[in-house]
Amino acid sequence: MDHIERRDKDMAYISDSAVMNQQAESRKILQYLNCMDRSDYPGIMKVLKALFGKSDHAFVNPPFYCDYGFNIEIGKNFFANYNCTIIDVAKVTIGDNCLFAPNVSIYTAGHPVHPDTRNSRYEYGKPVTIGDNVWIGGNAVVLPGVTIGSNCVIGAGSVVTRDVPPWSIAAGNPCRVIREITEADRKKLFKDEEIDAEAWEDIVSRGFGG
Numbered sequence: 001m002d003h004i005e006r007r008d009k010d011m012a013y014i015s016d017s018a019v020m021n022q023q024a025e026s027r028k029i030l031q032y033l034n035c036m037d038r039s040d041y042p043g044i045m046k047v048l049k050a051l052f053g054k055s056d057h058a059f060v061n062p063p064f065y066c067d068y069g070f071n072i073e074i075g076k077n078f079f080a081n082y083n084c085t086i087i088d089v090a091k092v093t094i095g096d097n098c099l100f101a102p103n104v105s106i107y108t109a110g111h112p113v114h115p116d117t118r119n120s121r122y123e124y125g126k127p128v129t130i131g132d133n134v135w136i137g138g139n140a141v142v143l144p145g146v147t148i149g150s151n152c153v154i155g156a157g158s159v160v161t162r163d164v165p166p167w168s169i170a171a172g173n174p175c176r177v178i179r180e181i182t183e184a185d186r187k188k189l190f191k192d193e194e195i196d197a198e199a200w201e202d203i204v205s206r207g208f209g210g
Helices: 003-008 017-034 041-052 197-205
Strands: 064-066 072-074 084-087 092-094 105-107 122-125 128-130 168-171 176-180 188-190
Touching (some): 003 017, 017 041, 017 064, 041 072
Parallel strands (some): 072 092, 084 105
Antiparallel strands (some): 168 176
């Protein structure tokens, strides 16, 4: 097998010239994206389609960084705020209606622990999967091989080293489940503050009130 095939099978591989040539293509797109007029919303969305291969109402606030782009599969209504980094050596699957706060990083790449083995230039990638309706707080880091279930909230500054079950609020370093999200959270805005009556009436009228 060549090193692209090894990488795509989540095996040990070396970033040789063929691998780097693939990255060069995505870097051209990223260079264009990250230098665009930040108010050119339609233009940004068009470039994202070229980067990801498909996009259904996705938007990213530049700057944005990734290795390939084609290894990132996003669902409907994806939003990533400024300075998002996705190291997509392995597949990154993101569901519908996911929100990333500023400085969120997703890493699928890793290196051997022993220095001699690491110096051989072999590395690896392990997939990351994020379900639907997930909100990841600012400066959070998701590590290789992690699955975050649907309807989760990941607190700001978390380092997610293990799977997070659906309907969870999780935070910390390492990230741990704090509690389950329940029906009691439906009208919550910030901590114990509830959404005001006018806004809640609008939410219900648009079918989001349960």
